[in-house]
Amino acid sequence: MNAPRILLVYGGHAGGRTEALRHALVEGLHEAGEALELRERRALDAGIDDLLWAQGLLLATPEHFGYMSGALKDFFDRTYYPAEGRTEGLPYGLCVSAGNDGTGTVNAVQRIATGYRWTAIAEPLIAVGAPDADALQRCRELGATLAAGLAAGVF
Ligand SMILES: Cc1cc2nc3c(=O)[nH]c(=O)nc-3n(C[C@H](O)[C@H](O)[C@H](O)COP(=O)(O)O)c2cc1C
Numbered sequence: 001m002n003a004p005r006i007l008l009v010y011g012g013h014a015g016g017r018t019e020a021l022r023h024a025l026v027e028g029l030h031e032a033g034e035a036l037e038l039r040e041r042r043a044l045d046a047g048i049d050d051l052l053w054a055q056g057l058l059l060a061t062p063e064h065f066g067y068m069s070g071a072l073k074d075f076f077d078r079t080y081y082p083a084e085g086r087t088e089g090l091p092y093g094l095c096v097s098a099g100n101d102g103t104g105t106v107n108a109v110q111r112i113a114t115g116y117r118w119t120a121i122a123e124p125l126i127a128v129g130a131p132d133a134d135a136l137q138r139c140r141e142l143g144a145t146l147a148a149g150l151a152a153g154v155f
């Protein structure tokens with residue numbers, strides 16, 4: 001079987017908290033040592049070609065004003081219609097970095113993912129404040145779940 005193709009789309013500023021979560025997601029992807037192809041894309045640089053390429057998707061975003069980062073919203077705005085009917089069932093995981101909440105982002109992304117007809121691989125993950133060991137471990141587990149599920153043909 002070919003190595004599963006995984007797209008990681010992320011927002012947040014360089015050197016920030018979302019970046020730390022993203023690195024943990026990637027560690028998790030590689031944890032089991034399964035072969036995989038990974039594209040990591042800043043949300044503003046990610047496009048429909050990346051999305052159609054992907055067999056699994058990870059989203060990492062800070063919460064801004066009770067919502068996802070504008071960059072991730074822009075990714076959805078640009079890909080929603082071009083992807084229509086072409087990414088149904090895509091397994092995805094969501095990771096949110098928030099100052100004190102994160103639920104607005106989770107609700108909005110879930111609603112949008114339902115529109116694309118994607119399948120959540122796990123409960124969305126919210127890391128409040130600076131990511132601690134527990135938050136990073138949960139990110140690693142999310143990444144590992146996606147990689148293992150794709151390798152096993154579960155998703
Ligand atoms: C413009 C702006 C708006 C924010 N709005 C919220 C918010 O509505 N809810 C919240 O919990 N945190 C909010 N925060 C805090 C960020 O979500 C939090 O600091 C996050 O960890 C930043 O991730 P980053 O370091 O990857 O940019 C906001 C931060 C900024 C810069």
